[in-house]
Amino acid sequence: MASGHLGRIEFGGPDLPPRRLRDLLQEQVDAAPAGSRTDWASYYFRDRALAEALIRASDRGVHVTLVIEPDPRREGANDAVIAMLKAHGLRGGLHLYKPAPFDDGHLHAKIYAFSKPDVAWIGSFNPSGDDPEDADVVAEIGDQDRGHNLLLGIERPKLTEALRKHVHKLTGWQPLPLKVRPHFNLPVKDGDTRLYFYPRLLAYPAEHEIARLGSGDRFRGAISHLKKGGLTKRLQEAVKRGAEVELLVHDTERRVPSELVEELSNANVRITRVRHPDGFPMHAKFLIVEHGGQNSAWLGSYNFNKKSRRKNAEVLLRTTDTGVIEKLSKRFAQIAAMAQ
Numbered sequence: 001m002a003s004g005h006l007g008r009i010e011f012g013g014p015d016l017p018p019r020r021l022r023d024l025l026q027e028q029v030d031a032a033p034a035g036s037r038t039d040w041a042s043y044y045f046r047d048r049a050l051a052e053a054l055i056r057a058s059d060r061g062v063h064v065t066l067v068i069e070p071d072p073r074r075e076g077a078n079d080a081v082i083a084m085l086k087a088h089g090l091r092g093g094l095h096l097y098k099p100a101p102f103d104d105g106h107l108h109a110k111i112y113a114f115s116k117p118d119v120a121w122i123g124s125f126n127p128s129g130d131d132p133e134d135a136d137v138v139a140e141i142g143d144q145d146r147g148h149n150l151l152l153g154i155e156r157p158k159l160t161e162a163l164r165k166h167v168h169k170l171t172g173w174q175p176l177p178l179k180v181r182p183h184f185n186l187p188v189k190d191g192d193t194r195l196y197f198y199p200r201l202l203a204y205p206a207e208h209e210i211a212r213l214g215s216g217d218r219f220r221g222a223i224s225h226l227k228k229g230g231l232t233k234r235l236q237e238a239v240k241r242g243a244e245v246e247l248l249v250h251d252t253e254r255r256v257p258s259e260l261v262e263e264l265s266n267a268n269v270r271i272t273r274v275r276h277p278d279g280f281p282m283h284a285k286f287l288i289v290e291h292g293g294q295n296s297a298w299l300g301s302y303n304f305n306k307k308s309r310r311k312n313a314e315v316l317l318r319t320t321d322t323g324v325i326e327k328l329s330k331r332f333a334q335i336a337a338m339a340q
Contacts, residue, residue: 034061
C-alpha cells in the first residue's frame with residue numbers, strides 16, 4: 001500500500017556540476033528559519049564552509065544537532081571541522097559518536113534532516129570535500145564532490161520524524177551494543193516504504209527479497225563496497241534460476257576484491273568496475289529488484305559487508321515508489337554508459 005509521494009532524489013557524478021550535493025545541503029541550511037530543527041549524522045565531515053553554514057544557522061536560532069564519527073578510516077580527516085564546531089558551539093550540540101564498550105563499530109550513516117521544510121536526506125554522500133582541497137586526503141578517500149553519489153530527500157512525516165529521532169539515539173554514550181537494542185531491530189514502516197537501522201540481529205532483508213528472483217526477473221545494483229557473503233551468494237543463485245543480474249562496482253581492490261569480481265563474472269553475473277580517468281569514485285549504493293512484475297529499490301549508507309551488517313551504524317531504505325525507481329533506473333543506465 002502506497003503512502004503518496006516519497007521524496008526527491010538527487011545525484012552527484014562526474015557528468016554533473018561539481019559539489020552539487022553539498023551545495024544542495026548548504027542551500028537548505030542557509031534557508032532554515034529560526035526556531036526550526038536541523039539534525040545531522042555523518043561519517044566524514046571535512047567541509048569547513050558547510051560547517052560555517054551550520055554555525056550561522058545555530059546563531060540565528062536554528063536548533064542544530066550534529067553527530068560526527070571522530071575516528072574515520074582516514075585518521076584525523078574530521079579534526080578541523082570538529083575543532084571549529086567545538087570552539088563555537090551549536091544550539092543543539094556537537095556529539096562525537098561513542099560506541100558501546102567492546103564495540104568497535106563506527107557511525108557510517110548519512111542523515112541530513114530539516115524540520116522546515118520537513119525533509120530528511122539519506123544516501124551515500126558525505127560532506128568529505130573541502131576548499132582548498134588536500135590532495136593526499138582525496139587520493140585516499142576519493143573526491144566525493146565529483147564522484148557518483150546520491151541523496152534521497154524523504155518528505156513523509158512518519159519517516160522524517162523517525163530519522164530525526166535516530167540521530168538523537170546516536171548521541172552520547174551507548175550502554176549496550178546497537179545490534180541488541182529494539183530500535184535497531186524494528187523497521188519503520190510507512191505504506192510502501194521501510195527504514196532499516198543497522199547494526200541489527202535480523203540483518204538480511206534485501207537478501208531475502210533477492211532469494212525469490214527467478215526466470216524473467218531482473219536485478220541491478222550500483223554498489224561501492226562489496227565483499228563475498230549473503231548478497232553475492234543470493235545473486236549467483238538467482239542467475240542459476242534464470243534471473244538477469246547486473247552490477248556496477250567501485251574500481252578499487254579494497255572495496256571490491258578482484259577475486260570476487262572474477263567469481264561473479266564466472267557465475268554469469270554482469271559485473272563492471274566503474275573507472276574514471278581522474279579517479280572520481282563510484283560511491284553510490286542502490287539496488288533495483290524486479291520480481292513478478294513488481295519493482296522495489298533499496299538505498300542508503302549501508303555497505304554489503306560484515307562491518308556494515310554487524311558493527312556500523314547504518315541506514316537502509318526499501319521502497320516501491322515508482323518515481324524513485326524510475327530515477328534510479330535512469331541513473332543506473334547513465335553510470336553503466338560511462339563505465340563503458
